[in-house]
Each structure stands twice: as structure tokens, then as C-alpha cells.
Amino acid sequence: MATKKKQVKSAVKKAATKGMKAVKQSAPAKGVKYVYWFGAGKAEGRADDKNLLGGKGANLAEMCRIGLPVPAGFTISTECCVEYLKHGGKYPKTLEAEVKAALAKTEKVMGMKFGDAENPLLVSCRSGARRSMPGMMETVLNVGLCSKTIPGLIKKTNNPRFVYDAYRRLIMMYSDVVMEKAEGIEPAEGKGIRKQLDDMLHEVKKQKGYASDTDLTVEDLQKLVVDFKAHVKEVLGKEFPDDPMEQLWGGIGAVFKSWNGKRAVAYRRIEGIPDDWGTAVNVQAMVFGNMGDTSATGVAFSRNPATGDHHFYGEWLVNAQGEDVVAGIRTPNPLNEATKNEQNKHLPSLETSMPQVYKQLDAIQKKLEKHYKDMQDIEFTIQEGRLWMLQCRVGKRTGVAALNMAMDMLHEKLIDAKTAVMRVAPVQLDEMLHPILDPAAEKNAKVIAKGLPAGPGGAVGHIVFTAADAVEWAKQGKDVILVREETNPEDVEGMRAAKGILTGRGGMTSHAALVARGWGKCCIVGCAALHIDVHGKKLRIDGTEYEEGAVLSLNGSKGHVYAGALDTVDATENPRFQEFMKIVDKFRTMGVRTNADTPEDARVARAFGAEGIGLFRTEHMFYGKGSDEPLAKLRKMILSKTVEERKAALNELFPFVKRDVKATMEAMDGLPVTFRLLDPPLHEFVPQSESKQAELAAELGIPVEDVKKRGEALHETNPMMGHRGVRLGITYPEVSAMQFRAILEAAAELIKEGKKALPEIMIPVTCCVKELDAQKKIFDQVYADVLAASGLKKIPVLYGTMIEIPRAALTADEMARTAEFFSFGTNDLTQMGFGFSRDDIGGFMGEYLDKNILPADPFQTIDQRGIGELIKIGVQRGRMTRPNLKVGICGEHGGEPESVKFCFTVGMNYVSCSPYRVPIARLAAAQAAIEAQSKKK
Ligand code: ADP
Ligand code: MG
Ligand code: MG
Secondary structure, X not given: OHHHHHHHHHHHHHHHHHHXXXXXXXXXXXXXXOEEEEEXXXXXXXXXXXXXXXXXXXXXXXXXXOOOOOOOEEEEOHHHHHHHHHOOOOEEOOHHHHHHHHHHHHHHHHOOEEOOOOOEEOEEEEEEEOOOOOOOOOXXXXXXOOOOOHHXXXXXXXXXXXXXXXXHHHHHHHHHHHHHHOOOOOOOOOOOHHHHHHHHHHHHHHHHOOOOHXXXXXXXXXXXXXXXXXXXXXXXXXXXXXXXXXXXXXXXXHHHHHOOOHHHHHHHHHHOOOOOOOEEEEEEEOOOOOOOOOOEEEEEEOOOOOOOOOOOEEEEEEOOOOOXXXXXXXXXXXXXXXXXXXXXXOOOOHHHHOHHHHHHHHHHHHHHHHHHOOOEEXXXXXXXXXXXXEEEEEOOOOHHHHHHHHHHHHHXXXXXXXXXXXXXXXXXXXXXXXXXXXXXXXXXXXXXXXXXXXXXXXXXXXXXXXXXXXXHHHHOOOOEEEEXXXXXXXXXXXXXXXXXXXXXXXXXXXXXXXXXXXXXXXXXXXXXXXXXXOOOOEEEEOOEEEEXXXXXXXXXXXXXXXXXXXXXXXXXXXXXXXXXXXXXXXXXXXXXXXXXXXXXHHHHHHHOOOOOEEEEEHHHHHOOOOOHHHHHHHHHHHOOOOHHXXXXXXXXXXXXXXXXXXXXXXXXXXXXXXXXXXXXXXXXXXOOOHHHHHHHHHHHOOOHHHHHHHHHHHOOOOHHHOOOOHHHHHHOHHHHHHHHHHHHHHHHHHHHOOOOOOEEEXXXXXXXXXXXXXXXXXXXXXXXXXXXXXXXXXXXXXXXXXXXXXXXXXXXXXXXXXXXXXXXXXXXXXXXXXXXXXXXXXXXXXXXXXXOOOOOOOOOOOOOOOHHHHHHHHHHHHHHHOOOOEEEEOOHHHHOHHHHHHHHHOOOOEEEEOHHHHHHHHHHHHHHHHHHHHHHO
């Protein structure tokens, strides 16, 4: 590694000091073409060549092909970059000749000569990867300006101010990109050469009392470039190169190397872009927006990227170059009258300032949209009244904009229904299902703490520190944010009452996260910057204290915390959402169910389009509102000493279970409902504190000692892998029998009432078929009893199991002998497959991701390589035994788009997810079907 770096360094050093002659060349790779020319209505590349030419190069070529005014130039391929970096900074041997030829062609078309004293051509060296990595790599403008070409350009343009302005920009960019970054020099934060030169420029402006860069005179600039060059020499120890060719090769190499720049590498990690793609270099004739009042530069979108409004939208600056618009040096002007806003309404639009050019630009953006059939993000420059196009690409957009544009374009017949469905990323739907913080307000606010984005949307409220306070404050009509170190089941009331939840600990599948997501509630977990003082009812973040009642704003989709109240916007009022989802369902083949534990949840989920319940957790009735009575019965059952006592307690519990089960099936009106038998370890239900134990003892009329003893007896070292799930049913068959009876009797009653019921009974935490067989015996007996008692001939019911232990997946062929359906419980399957406790991953998962040991948190998206393999095996072996085996998933992954697509490819019948994720899963499933179709073709 170290030697490689050295090689790169020395190669560049030589190139930079002696020009092309000394550029190192690797062995010739015969027949490989590295350079692709474009200009004057022709191009060797095209839009499809993104992999080879990068997005920018491919689109520059395409714009030439369709006759748009693009300054001529050429693209050096990403393959060349890969070669260059692989050989420690050596160019392929054939490159020099190809570059020379392409440069000559460019000179001819532009009518200028690179390095010429009379009529010099200047060029830019622009980066451009396959996928857009905005601002992550480098670009150098005005390459070719030097003592030889400056006088000629001044004479030709009769504009010395422009020439010196261009030259000072070259020195600033080149010294930064080529002489510092590409050399691997890492100055301290804020001490880079560009910053130093910037400071010098500001100093001059301050001394002279100028407000804007455009106030600098020729004399100021002339002096500045001399000072700049002296400063560069002093800081970097090298002369600023005065040879155009040397500048050009320096620029090319530096752009290649910017692929491995710190920012670019970090961005690739986040976006999952492979390291071996490389960037292309676009060498392009310069056009100038800084030649005076008839010159300008700007960026624009063919439609509004924030809202999707069908209005040409953008910003521009007169007498400016390149990055000035986005750099925020001056407030940019609005493009047209229709899209003026509060900040720029007093500034002139391009539409009124240069009506002819505006018309031409407007026609071009329309042509581009028609050609690419998508919203375009464009860069343009106007040189003395003449328009030039410098870039186009498909524009990034918010979720709301994505949906609006897809539907607009469908109605405009620009795209077909299939394309419209593919145009919205499933996660973008989140924005439409919850109120969100106003993005404009967020832009101006400071993030005071960051955590994991556990529950979507935005929330604004007064902070409180206990669940009881949350309930109390909410009762008084206040919006609250519940702040906890971490949450537990006893907090659910408070969590329900709060607008948002903020915790100091916990991961994406911690209790708070699961519950919040289930409700579609804004939630941030694992926010390490919080110092919570529950007793003092205050919170400290970064030295600032927030007392109870202080207002915070949360962005649960990003994990950002703000002080004070930010505006929120309700995005649900988009009438197009329903229309869009209808189209989505036309393409979907896999079912989408929901995880719901109450009749209310079931109703919400049905409104979102759920086609059944994939997971009903029986134990839910023992938490939260209305749980007092059933919980008391359950505790009585747990504390029973004999089978008779237990059976009596179960009989008391029975009506509560049956009531919930029946109401839920009724709400689902004939759609399948998967009931999971009691899953958690029993000790979770025995109170731990002495006072609570005493209370319970009094309630049950037994000595407190008994309660204590039972609690101790139930205590387990590792309850997650302890006496839970089917193991309870094996040791206490009567517990299973009670649940079977509740479900079957409820179904029988509904049927007799003329309603529909379709229960599916799911046995959790199984690892071998004999467990299933043992429970099935009990089930068959209860089934026969219920039939006899009800007089019905049959009750439609399926008997199946959750597959959440690796052994169950591996022995799926046996499991399917008894199970009529499988539902993959991927939370536990991931936990046991990895050996990662899902409640304790907070301690190391961050580093695993930072160090690229795992590509993603496997609790958020299915680990397809490992856990996915278990799932595949499970499905295949299961269907070997029972070809029509119904297979679904009920883990948190069922609502995560990539995982949903995976479930489709392994042939699942349905996915099941929390109610608010149902639309997301529907869209992901439709996209998976469309993708599979187009692959087949
Ligand atoms: P980025 O990928 O960061 O957008 P670009 O390569 O697009 O970088 O260049 C940065 C800025 O310089 C852009 O505003 C672009 O329009 C401008 N620019 C690039 N090449 C030229 C050129 N040949 N003539 C005029 N302006 C240019
Ligand atoms: Mg650009
Ligand atoms: Mg489980």
C-alpha cells in the first residue's frame, strides 16, 4: 500500500514538473480505445455509455447528438482511470496520441488552438462517474492560461478583467486540486491552499470596501494573481505550472485520483457504490459566463425537484463562472417570473433580462425532457449572449415530487404505467404517509443531536421524561416528545400519547423503534449525545440544558434533533397517492399483509391496502391499555402450582383471548389472519419490584414469598433462547389448548353469524418437526371438540409454523410434513443466524458498518448472502415435501424494500409488515415483479 502511494506521488510529481514528456506510461493495452470525442452535432459516445464514459460524458455526447449547443471536447474513459490507478499513476501508452488527436479535433471545431499565443483555447477537466456523486470529485476550469496565452486572450477579447478573473480562478482550483489534493497533502481543517487564497481575496475586497467579487478591478486582479502564485510557491514549494500541456496532464491525473479522495470514498460507502468503477475525465472547451453583462451561468430543473410542479425552475447569475451559483457567493437570480420566491423576488429573472436566450433555453429543456422522458437537471452558460449547454442528468427529487412527476408524466403520455411505478423509490412513500418537518425550516435550523432514524416523519413537542407524564401532558392537549434512556413495554401508553419518541440507547430493532414504526410514529433511538436526568427531569445535549417542557423538533426519517419548534407539513393530502397505488397493484403479484395486534391496527392496515394479517401477537393483550384484567389472569396462570390450578386460571383467561381474536378476524372480514401462539418467556410477566410483587400476592391471596420464588424460578440467564415459544406449549400443553380453542371457537361463531373467518395458527420458536407434531395432536383434539360443539362440518384453518431458528430452516423438508405454511421470522433468524443479540448490537454495529465489515445492518435489510441462504433453503426444502406450501415473512424486513424484493425472488406468497409500511411493501413488490419481467425479455 505504502509503495503504491509513493509510485502515484512520484508519477505525478514528474508529470507536474516536466509536462507530458515525463508522464509515466504502462505497457500498451492493444486495441483499447480510451478517448471519445464530442462536438458540433456529433459524438462517439451516447447516453447508454454511462459505465464507460461516466454520466456527465455520456450525456454531453447525447446532447451533441440531438443537436444542442455543447462546447466541443472529449471524454477519457473510466477504464483508463482504472488502469491509471491500478498502475500506480501511469497512463496507458496509447493515451497520449489519442488525447492529442481529440484535442486537435476540438481546436478545429472551436476555431482556437490550445496553448496558442494569439488565439488560445482553454479547457476544463471535469470528473464524472457512472452514478452521480455530486460535489465529491474534482473539476478544474480555465486550463491553458499562462504567461504565453494571457496577452493573446486579452487582445482577442479586449477584456483584461475577464482574463485575470479566469486566471485567478485557475490558480485557486489548480493549486487545490492538482498541487495539493492529488499530491496527497492533507492540510488541517480550514488550512488548505484554496482557503488561504480565498482569504487573500477577501482581504483585498475588505481593504477596498467591495461587496462582491465582480467589483474587483483589472488592477486588483493583476496584483492578486502575482500574490497568489508567490503564496502557492511558498506553501506548496513548487512553481505554479506555466506550460499549458503540463497543466492539462496535471488536471487529468488529478481528476482520476480524486476518485480515491476522502470525500469520494466516504460517499461511496454510504451509497453502496463499488470502489472499482473509476471516474471518467471530460476535457471540454471553456465557454465563459464571466465576460460581462451579456454573459451568465446557471443551473435549472425541467420541473420543481421539491414539489414536482411542472414549471421550469432554476437559478442564474450574471457575469459569473461555474460554481458561483451553487457556492452561495451571491444570491442567485430566479430563472423566470413564475417561480420567484421570498428570497429572490426582487432580483431580475432570465426571462426578462435575456428573453431570447431564455426562450432558447426553455425549448432545450423541453426537448431534453422529451428525449430522456424524465426530469432533467441542467447546467448552462451564456457567453456574450450565446447559450451553451454544459451538463444534463436525471434530477434528484423528494418523494412528493417523485410521485407527482410520475403521475403527471403518465397523464402527459410521456411515460407508461410501468415506468411510472418504477419512478418512485418505495422508501420515498414514507414522506407521504406522515407529517414531516418543513424541509425549508430544517435547512435553516441547526442539528443539535443525531441518532438512528427509527420511526418516520417529523414531530414537534414539549419534552417529558416519563410515560406517565407523557400521558398526563397529552391529556391536557399538549404535544409531547417522550425522552427516555430506552423504552420498555411499560412505556407504551406514554409512547402512544407522545408525538415523537427520543431515546439515548437502542438500535433499529429496539423496543422503541419497533413500536414506533408499527404506529408510524416519529422516533429517534440511540442518540448518544443525550444526557438524561430522569429525576431532575432535564436533558443535557452538548452542554446545553433542556428542562421538562422545553420544545424540540425531531426528523425521524433522518435521525436529526433540533431545538425549538420547526414548521411541519402534512404530505398525506396528496390525492394522487391513491391513484398511484392503484396502478402499483396492477403489477404486483406477491401478497402484502400486515403485522397487527389489535382490531384498530387491523383497520389502519386495511386502509393502507393490507390483504391479511401475517402476524398477530397474542401476548399483545397483556401490555398497555385494557391489559389489567387479562394480565392478572395470565399472572395467576403463571403462579399456579398444579395443573388444576393452571387450567382454572386459563379458563378465566380464555374469554379475553377469544374476544380479541374474534374482533380481529371480524375486522379483517374473511382475509387470512395469522395468530402466533404465546411467544415471550413467562418471567416477563412477573413483576420484579418488591412492592409490585406484594400487590400481586395480595390480589391473588397468596404469600408474597410464593410470588418471589416463582419469579426466581422463572429467571433465565438467556431468556431470548430460554423457555419460550413452542417450549411453553410442550411443557404446558393446556396453554396451547386454550389458545387453539379461543381461535377455533371465535371462527366458528363468526361463520355461524354468517361472517367470514380464515385463521392461520402459527407455532413460534420451533426447531424440529416433533414439536409441531406434539402441538398438532392437541390442535386436532380441540378442532374435533369445537366442530362437535358447533355443529359445523369444517372450519377453514391452516396449521403452520414460524421459521426463525436456523435448524428449522435446514430441516424444512421435515417441518413441512406437518406445517401447512411457513412464516419466516427474520428478526430472530438473523439474531440466531449471526449470533448477534438484537438488543445489544448498539455496542459494535456502528463500527462494523464504518469499517465495512458488514455492508448493512442485517436487522434492517436481509443479509441475502447468509440469512437469505437459510431462507432459500427453507423455501426449497419445504416445497419439496409440500409443493403448495404457503410461505411468507413476518419479521421487520417485510417492510424494507430490498428485502421485499428478495422475498419475491425466492418465491414467497406474501410479505407482512407494520401497517404504515404496507404501501411501501406493495410498491416494492410491484417493482420486483416488473424487474423480473423485464429480465426475462
Ligand atoms: P460537478 O460535477 O461538481 O458539477 P462540473 O464538472 O460540472 O462539476 O463543473 C463545475 C462547474 O464548472 C459547473 O458549474 C460547470 O458548468 C462549470 N464548467 C465545467 N466545464 C466548463 C466549461 N467547459 N465551460 C464553462 N463552464 C464549465
Ligand atoms: Mg456539474
Ligand atoms: Mg421470534
